[in-house]
Amino acid sequence: MAWKGPQLMRLAQMLLRDEHQAQDVVQDVLAACVAKWSRIQALEDPSAYLNRMLVNAVSTSRRRPWRREHTADPADLPEQTLGDPAGPHAERARMLALLQRLPDKQRMAVVLRIYEDLPDAEIADLMNCSMVTVRSNVHRGLATLRRLLAEEDPHRA
Missing domain, CATH: 1.10.8 (Helicase, Ruva Protein; domain 3)
Structure with missing residues (x-):
């Protein structure tokens, strides 16, 4: 390995x-x-x-x-501009800042599902909960992220 x-x-x-x-x-x-x-x-x-x-x-x-x-309080993080020459690095930092605003369980479920591409059963095992709870946390976390993105820039989200 x-x-x-x-x-x-x-x-x-x-x-x-x-x-x-x-x-x-x-x-x-x-x-x-x-x-x-x-x-x-x-x-x-x-x-x-x-x-x-x-x-x-x-x-x-x-x-x-x-x-x-x-x-750190996410509100204290510096603002990222859309025209940042860092490009993907700025976008990644922006997404990490948005993820930090999610409750712990939702953030954990979203990260394991989206970034680590794990199936619900494995996420449930890792989080020591049911698959229904995993799906619920992912659903709520993604909905919150969409809302936060829309609040940042209504035309982009």
Whole structure:
């Protein structure tokens, strides 16, 4: 299996509101994997196991009070202009800022479905909920994102 660090980092950044916190969570997950790497490699789908470890670590990090104190308010983020020469980077930053405005469960479901392209059953397993809850969270999250996009620029959305 190819090293999964960059994919874990991308997923963590989308699930969390802070890039540094995402780095900490990924580092914790990878450190935990070292001791049991031979068992993880022997699994049928080690990638799914690592994703599960990451989602669990994200959930755990949200319960730590010292981590919650440092989350940034999305309203404090700088405005991105449409004519930004950074192009795709500016659009990605804009979408990440919009994702950060979603409730945790909705953001997690949308990221796992849209960005990671996981099926409902696997998302439900990762989030420890039913497939109906996954579909509901994805539906509500996408509806909220559409509304936020329309509020930003009524002609674009």
